[in-house]
Amino acid sequence: MTDDEVIAYIRAQSASGKTDQEIGKELLAQGVSAEQVKRIRTLYNREEATTSVESQSASLQDDGRGAVVETAYQNTGLVNDSFAPEEGEAARQVFGRDVFNSRALTFEPNSNMATPRDYRLGPGDEVIIDVWGDAEEHLRERISAEGSIMISKLGPVHLNGKTIDEANSYIKNLFARKYAGVSNQQTDVSVNLGDIRSIQVDIMGEVSRPGTFRMSPFASVFHALYNAGGINNIGSMRNITVLRNGRRIANVDIYDYLFKGKQTGNIRLQEGDVIIVPAYDQIVNISGNVKRPMYYEVKPGETVSSLLDYAGGFTGDAYTEVVRLSRQNGSDNDLYVIEKGEFASYKLKDGDVVTVGNVLDRYSNRVELKGAITRPGLYALGNGTHSLRDLVNKADGLTDDAYKGRALIYRQGDDLSLQVIPVNLGGILSGYEEDIILQKNDVVEIMSVQLLEERGDFYITGLVANPGDYTYMENTSVEDLILRAGGLREGASTVRVDIARRIVDPTATYETQQLAEIFTVNISGGLGTKRNEGSEFILKPYDRVTVRQSPVYVAQKVVNIFGEVTYPGAYTIVKRNERLTDLVNRSGGIVDGAYIKGAYLKRQLTDDEYMERQNVIRVALQNQASNDSISTAKLNIDRTYSVGINLPEALANPGSTHDLVLQPGDQLFIPQMQSTVKISGDVMYPNTIIYQPGEKVSYYINQAGGYGQQAKKNKAFIIYMNGQVAQVKRGTVVEPGAHIIVPSKPQSNYNVWERIIPLISGFGSLGTMAAAVASMIKSSK
Numbered sequence: 001m002t003d004d005e006v007i008a009y010i011r012a013q014s015a016s017g018k019t020d021q022e023i024g025k026e027l028l029a030q031g032v033s034a035e036q037v038k039r040i041r042t043l044y045n046r047e048e049a050t051t052s053v054e055s056q057s058a059s060l061q062d063d064g065r066g067a068v069v070e071t072a073y074q075n076t077g078l079v080n081d082s083f084a085p086e087e088g089e090a091a092r093q094v095f096g097r098d099v100f101n102s103r104a105l106t107f108e109p110n111s112n113m114a115t116p117r118d119y120r121l122g123p124g125d126e127v128i129i130d131v132w133g134d135a136e137e138h139l140r141e142r143i144s145a146e147g148s149i150m151i152s153k154l155g156p157v158h159l160n161g162k163t164i165d166e167a168n169s170y171i172k173n174l175f176a177r178k179y180a181g182v183s184n185q186q187t188d189v190s191v192n193l194g195d196i197r198s199i200q201v202d203i204m205g206e207v208s209r210p211g212t213f214r215m216s217p218f219a220s221v222f223h224a225l226y227n228a229g230g231i232n233n234i235g236s237m238r239n240i241t242v243l244r245n246g247r248r249i250a251n252v253d254i255y256d257y258l259f260k261g262k263q264t265g266n267i268r269l270q271e272g273d274v275i276i277v278p279a280y281d282q283i284v285n286i287s288g289n290v291k292r293p294m295y296y297e298v299k300p301g302e303t304v305s306s307l308l309d310y311a312g313g314f315t316g317d318a319y320t321e322v323v324r325l326s327r328q329n330g331s332d333n334d335l336y337v338i339e340k341g342e343f344a345s346y347k348l349k350d351g352d353v354v355t356v357g358n359v360l361d362r363y364s365n366r367v368e369l370k371g372a373i374t375r376p377g378l379y380a381l382g383n384g385t386h387s388l389r390d391l392v393n394k395a396d397g398l399t400d401d402a403y404k405g406r407a408l409i410y411r412q413g414d415d416l417s418l419q420v421i422p423v424n425l426g427g428i429l430s431g432y433e434e435d436i437i438l439q440k441n442d443v444v445e446i447m448s449v450q451l452l453e454e455r456g457d458f459y460i461t462g463l464v465a466n467p468g469d470y471t472y473m474e475n476t477s478v479e480d481l482i483l484r485a486g487g488l489r490e491g492a493s494t495v496r497v498d499i500a501r502r503i504v505d506p507t508a509t510y511e512t513q514q515l516a517e518i519f520t521v522n523i524s525g526g527l528g529t530k531r532n533e534g535s536e537f538i539l540k541p542y543d544r545v546t547v548r549q550s551p552v553y554v555a556q557k558v559v560n561i562f563g564e565v566t567y568p569g570a571y572t573i574v575k576r577n578e579r580l581t582d583l584v585n586r587s588g589g590i591v592d593g594a595y596i597k598g599a600y601l602k603r604q605l606t607d608d609e610y611m612e613r614q615n616v617i618r619v620a621l622q623n624q625a626s627n628d629s630i631s632t633a634k635l636n637i638d639r640t641y642s643v644g645i646n647l648p649e650a651l652a653n654p655g656s657t658h659d660l661v662l663q664p665g666d667q668l669f670i671p672q673m674q675s676t677v678k679i680s681g682d683v684m685y686p687n688t689i690i691y692q693p694g695e696k697v698s699y700y701i702n703q704a705g706g707y708g709q710q711a712k713k714n715k716a717f718i719i720y721m722n723g724q725v726a727q728v729k730r731g732t733v734v735e736p737g738a739h740i741i742v743p744s745k746p747q748s749n750y751n752v753w754e755r756i757i758p759l760i761s762g763f764g765s766l767g768t769m770a771a772a773v774a775s776m777i778k779s780s781k
Contacts, residue, residue: 006037094283094295095310096237096258100222100230101208107226109218115193119217121159121167122271123147124197129171133187140194153178167191201269203228205277206235220266221252224275236280238299242267243274255297259310284348286311288356289318298348305343307354319357326353367438369395371446372402387435388428391444403447404429409436410443455541460485462547463492477536479527481545487527491553494524499537500544557664561587564594564670578662580647581654584670595673598721598737599647602640604665610639640667642723671721674737681716681742682708691736697728700740710744717741 006027013023027037099105121127123145131137141149147160154174159167168191175189198214201224208229215227221242231237240252242265252265269275280297284307287293291312298307304323314320323343325336328351338346338354348354365381374396379385385394388409392398404426411419425446427433438444455472458481465486478497482488499519503512521537539545557573566588580601590596605613647670649658677700680686684705692699697718707713716728721737728740 092283092285092295094237094297095292096254096297097231097233097235099254099258100226100228105226107220107222109216109220109223115164116218116268117165118163119193120270121162121164121193122197122199122217123160125217126194126196127159127167128192128194130190130192131175131187142195143197164191164193199269199271199273201272202274203277204274206232206279207277208232215269217268217270219269220263221250221269221275222257222263222266224269225277231277234279235277236297238297239278239281240265241276241278242269243276244270244272255310282348282350284350284352284354286354286356289315289358290356291315300347302348303344304338304346304348304354307348308343314356317358319359322357324355324357326355327351363440365440367391367440368443369446370443371407372399372448373397373446374399381438381440385438387437388423388425388444389435391438392425392429398425398429398446399448401448401450403449403452407447408445409438410445411439412441457541458539458543458545460545460547462545463489463549464547465489472541476539478521478539478545479523479536481539482523482547483527488547491549491555493548493550495522496548497521497523498546498548499539500546501540502542559583559662559664559666559668561668561670563599564591564672565589566591573662573664579655579659580645580650580662580668581659583662583668584647584651590670593672594670595721595736596648596651596670597646597735598674599645599668599670600721600723601643601645601660602667602669603643603663605639605641644720644724645722646724647722671737674721676737677734678739679704679742680739682711682744683742684708691734695734697732697734697740700734701742707742708744712743712745715743 009027010023013026100107121143123143126140126142127149129137129139129141129151139151141151143149143159146158148156148158151157151171151174157171157174159170162170168189171191172189175187196217199217199219200212200214201219202212203224204210207225208231210228213224213227215224221240225231225240237254240254241248242250242252250265250267256262256264257266281300282298282302283295284298285295286307290308291314293311296307296310298310304325308314321340323338325338325346326333327336327349328334367379367381368377369379369391370376373392376395379391379394385391388407398404402425405424407423407425409421409423411421413419421436423436424433428435457469457472458476459469460481461467464482465488467485470481470484478499482497488494497520499521501517501519503514503517519537558570559573559578560570561583562568565584568587571583571586584590643660645660646658650656650660653659675691676688677691678688679700683701684707687704689700689703697716701707717725717740718728718732718734719725719739719741720735726732734740
């Protein structure tokens with residue numbers, strides 16, 4: 001964007017109501033640099049300084065009192081020093097310099113105030129004359145450039161330079177000559193000010209926009225400085241001069257207003273006044289521990305004390321006895337140490353840097369008491385506290401666990417090195433040993449017996465309500481610890497509780513093979529207190545107690561039998577190695593119409609088996625060639641699986657290998673007689689047809705329309721009702737309820753998981769499943 005485009009953009013966006021920050025961000029986003037904005041500001045200031053009085057007055061917008069409304073270009077704030085800081089003087093922040101740059105503090109005169117009676121009329125002012133009584137008249141006239149107004153029947157009336165009161169008396173006398181009622185007070189005359197003129201003021205010197213300005217005749221020096229953009233980086237805030245008719249009529253010190261609220265010299269301006277802002281005389285800096293560290297402008301003769309007042313005084317942690325002053329001598333710097341008595345007399349010079357240090361983090365009378373004491377902490381020496389006994393008494397004495405045999409005093413030497421002084425605390429407090437006189441910064445530590453003796457926690461595990469760590473307490477028995485842990489749980493053994501104890505032998509000189517001592521106790525007498533002392537086992541620090549489970553305790557385990565038995569349902573396992581035939585017999589036996597050969601067993605996966613099954617599928621998935629969009633998280637793996645059984649053989653030979661040992665959660669299904677065979681897979685018409693005794697597999701394939709075009713005939717297999725699986729071969733027997741499956745040859749874009757997922761739950765063991773999955777993936781490649 002060109003400079004003209006930037007200016008036009010600022011004016012348009014400001015008129016639309018956008019804030020300075022929003023406009024600035026948009027300009028930066030469009031590539032406008034800070035250097036370009038700085039250049040535009042410089043050109044604008046130069047243009048303002050050379051603008052004629054006529055062109056300025058043409059751009060004024062009068063608000064009824066002649067107050068100037070600045071252009072949008074000025075008001076955006078995008079061209080002030082805060083947007084594009086300059087080098088050198090602008091880099092330092094001088095207190096008060098930005099007071100006239102704030103848009104929130106304009107010093108604009110109040111347009112609603114009553115006209116001051118000492119206000120002097122001039123060309124451009126509107127005069128309102130009211131006459132009432134025997135005669136009535138209402139006139140509004142503007143004072144001409146010659147300084148007069150025209151009143152009918154009176155002629156021209158010269159008012160220039162008169163105050164409101166003077167004009168009122170003058171016009172009243174003129175009316176008295178014309179109207180008799182005015183002189184005998186039967187008619188009255190009032191003169192007031194209507195619209196006011198604007199005055200022309202010159203602002204010269206070190207301001208942001210020097211030049212000639214038109215403003216309200218009620219405007220003050222401060223408002224004029226605001227219109228000129230404030231004082232620039234080298235301007236003085238302490239010696240501003242106002243000239244009227246060539247004579248100095250006021251001196252303005254901005255610091256009088258900022259620090260004391262005084263507006264001495266902030267006079268109301270008149271036509272032709274000249275405000276001159278000279279360059280600063282002296283600027284000094286104060287840093288360190290004062291409330292407002294920064295640069296300040298000081299007058300000749302002002303002292304260090306004045307500067308401290310400007311900076312708000314010392315902070316609470318300041319070292320107030322001396323300050324350090326750095327002063328340039330023309331070639332390098334000199335350092336001066338100014339003592340407190342010189343603050344009010346030591347005069348400052350331009351460029352001085354005053355530094356206030358902080359108090360040292362040390363004490364002249366502090367001692368510390370810590371450890372096994374009633375009130376540990378910091379104490380002051382003196383006022384009755386001088387010795388170790390005094391200090392202990394001041395702290396309300398020792399705690400009950402204090403070790404009196406030896407206390408330690410940590411003392412700081414003259415070279416700041418530390419030394420330890422051991423003392424017999426009990427002897428000093430009892431009076432049979434000499435008391436110790438304390439010195440500043442001494443630290444007295446009194447040990448606790450509890451800390452000197454290591455007291456490790458107990459740990460209890462096993463069949464208790466709340467196993468875990470428990471704080472060591474003296475004389476704690478096994479029974480006590482079990483009670484603290486919430487008591488015994490169901491199934492806990494009371495005849496065997498094991499305690500593991502560390503081997504502690506401080507005199508040992510070699511290692512041994514034994515790592516711990518094991519003790520076994522019997523608590524069959526209950527957890528109540530024992531009559532005989534010493535009958536309870538007392539625990540030591542770090543002992544680990546384990547409450548064992550009773551060897552005969554087993555929670556009830558349930559199996560289920562469904563289908564064609566007399567009493568189907570759930571049955572609790574009553575003995576180890578309970579078998580299929582036991583369950584059948586307990587259920588009342590098999591009823592008529594049952595198809596025993598089709599009986600099958602569902603068994604639950606343990607958590608370990610379930611995780612292993614997922615891992616098998618994950619490995620198979622990683623090994624497949626295609627990028628199937630199937631993850632193990634999406635595979636619906638059943639928590640049960642089929643176990644192939646031969647119930648007729650089990651019933652004929654109880655206890656044999658066919659008579660399977662049951663596991664908790666097993667479900668035995670004995671179906672009714674089935675009379676169908678199911679054919680699925682790559683056949684022409686998957687179907688379920690009536691079982692025909694003696695017919696081979698080919699018969700049932702033909703009943704399904706024969707093989708499909710992609711059928712893998714030599715891979716066909718048959719799943720029997722009892723969960724057993726067999727590959728179809730010559731002479732394979734087909735039984736009622738069987739399921740014949742004909743797989744397909746691999747095709748393009750063929751997803752092997754479409755075959756694997758439905759069959760996962762059909763395999764009896766994890767090994768069978770893994771082999772089947774791997775075989776299917778291999779055959780699909």
